[in-house]
Amino acid sequence: MPATAVTRARPPARHTVLRVRLLPAVVPLLFAVLTAGCKSEVTLSAHDERLQVVTTTGILRDLVSHVGGDRVRVSALVPDGADPHSYEPTLRDVRNVVYADVAFSNYLLLEEQAVIKALDANLRDGVPNISLAEGAVKYAAEIIPLVEDVSLDTLWLGMRVRGTGTAHGANRSSDVLLHATAVEGPGKLVAYLTKSFGDPSFYVDSTDGFDPSNGYRDDTATLPPDAHTHMSWAFTEPGVYRLAMRAELAVTPDTAPIPMGERVFTFAVGVDPHSVPGMAGAAVLNSGHADISVDLDQGRLYLFADPEGSGEVSQRVYDPASTVIEVPNKALREVPGDRRFRFLGRPGTQVYQLPQAVLGKHVHGEIDPHLWQNVRNAISYVELIRDTLIGVDPQGAAAYRANASTYVGELERLDGFVRDTVARIPPTRRHLVTTHDAFGYLGQAYGIEISGFVTPNPATEPSLADRRRLTETIRNLDIPAVFLEPNLAARSTTLTEVAREEGLRICRIYGDTFDDEVTDYVAMMRFNAESLHDCLGTAR
Known part of the structure; x- marks a missing residue:
């Protein structure tokens, strides 16, 4: 050698x-x-x-x-x-x-x-x-751009970091800390993330108070620069809640964090958002996508929202002092029987919840x-x-x-193979329904319409509206098959159930990783092309 x-x-x-x-x-x-x-x-x-x-x-x-x-x-x-x-x-x-x-x-x-x-x-x-x-x-x-197709009938609320913080010396390994420091309201407030197999991870939990002696470590979301994360927001009683938050930038583990602002965020839970005391004339966020956001370049906290769901066209900054986040009565959900979710209350009792929208630990950028x-x-x-x-x-x-x-x-021959194989699928059947938002490039490059990916929240039973929307999409487009990634099959029960009820084929597709059967990139892309052709190419 x-x-x-x-x-x-x-x-x-x-x-x-x-x-x-x-x-x-x-x-x-x-x-x-x-x-x-x-x-x-x-x-x-x-x-x-x-x-x-x-x-x-x-x-x-x-x-x-x-x-x-x-x-x-x-x-x-x-x-x-x-x-x-x-x-x-x-x-x-x-x-x-x-x-x-x-x-x-x-x-x-x-x-x-x-x-x-x-x-x-x-x-x-x-x-x-x-x-x-x-x-x-x-x-x-x-x-x-990363397009997240979520069909929620309530606001989708997460946390976001805007800007790079390079003026402060930040890099991709730096941490942005969003601390919850206090909550006022009639009940408990819990903001949590449901991981890939249903285990909750907590960002805010008012049930055990807030401890400044350890830097509010137990009520902190940690994100890299220029990222955002999804989460669920649960409230145990109706009424007005005020959440105080503080942001810091930790450039390295060995340097003192840099303050990035403190603000209070107001939630109207099961009550009229236009009648919140002290918030007359406030803007109301009740649809689309919003994030509690820290701006590293400006050193401040605010709400960054897309209430119309139309992307960059409608994204704007909202001042927390004059904005109310609505959690409507239609957000009521029953606490599931799974012991992992006893922090929400007894099984069968109801809580108000803005759902996570995208399943699993899912921190990403734009x-x-x-x-x-x-x-x-x-x-x-x-x-x-x-x-x-x-x-x-x-x-x-x-x-x-x-x-x-x-x-x-x-790879050039592979590109031609994928293109030719997908082209043999009738145009009216080139619709991909799966569980993971990993196939935007596949769709754009080879003419596959990403018609939906299912993102159930395992903390609650899928709503009838969620299942109805999925069923209607499948029926209206005459979709013959849905696709599951082998490594994510365990989290795909909703899609699997609907597919079986509708008599659809359940087919495999590979997104992020190999397995014992598909062990290299060329084999993966050939498999995906052939699976799409075989499962979508004929009417059901």
Whole structure:
């Protein structure tokens, strides 16, 4: 094997310190384990002169493997079958990062923030750390906005970070902290996020008070810059609630947070929003999408809302002092029997709830990060990977160029295959209904209409209106099949039930990850094209 230009040396001692959020009592043990692991890795690396490459996902691992060939040893942090939106890195993952010569992430907020922090905090100084989705734009990759098709009849309320905070030194590993510091109202207020398999994670919980001594840690949402998250907002009694919030920017774990404003947000729960004391003439938010937002560039908190649901055209800033968030009586939901949701009350009792809208832990930005669903974008990834590897290992330039050229040719043929296969589906049947908003690029590039993705909130039974809308969409469009990602099938009961009631086929489609059957990118895209053709190409 030809030698690379990289010297495999033991990294500085500072890289044995994990910058991953861990329980303090566990740190000494983990430090010892990691140090022991590093010693064995050094011995192994002395006999392996290949370029050590780490990627965040298996899809990126596969692209790098094709370009790098036998000059690289590549591993992915997120294992096949896992959800990159929610995966938490392990000690082994961090060790791989410590010894990497190159790192590739997708970013655009695709990966769980802990994965990004594991990269940024533990790579050695000078190691290229490439965000492919952003960097590939210079190689002619096309990006599209993330369109979230939610059919809610109440306001969809989340939390958002606007701006980059670069003037304060912020980067993609920085944390923006949105603290709830007090709640006034007739009942309990709980803001929580339902993870992929139904487990709740709390952002605000007034039932146990608010503790300033620990920085309101138990009532804090933590987001990266330029991101937003969905959540459910539950209120146990009707009336007016006032939620006090404070925002901070933590540029690094070692620096004091920078204040970003304090405001009070008013909710009218089951009462007339126009008659809230002290809020005469206030604007009322009761539909579309809104976020409690911190602006890092302006250093203030406000509501950023799209009440008409028409995107950038109607998005605007609302002053919390003159805005009421309505939680109407139609937002009443029964507390489910699942013990995980006893914090809402006894099973069968009713609470007022603005639902999460999108299932799972789903922190993201304004751009759809799933660029690889358009094969032309994957070619741009490959070209950026090629040039990055050449920059680190110039002795391998000829091999990297040859490998990339061969692989690009294969991807160009794949692009034609996907296009031709989808084109054989009658235009009136090119409708994709699935559970995950990961296929916008597939739809745009190859002529598939994204007719809906189902996002039930497992904290409550799906409403009759939700099921009716889905059923009407399927019937009106004469849709013969719905599509489930294998790794997300466990959360897809609503779509599965409706499909069976309507006599539809339930077919597979791959979005973010491989499995034992589909193990590389070309196979994934071929499978998706053939699955769409086979399941949509004939009338039911």
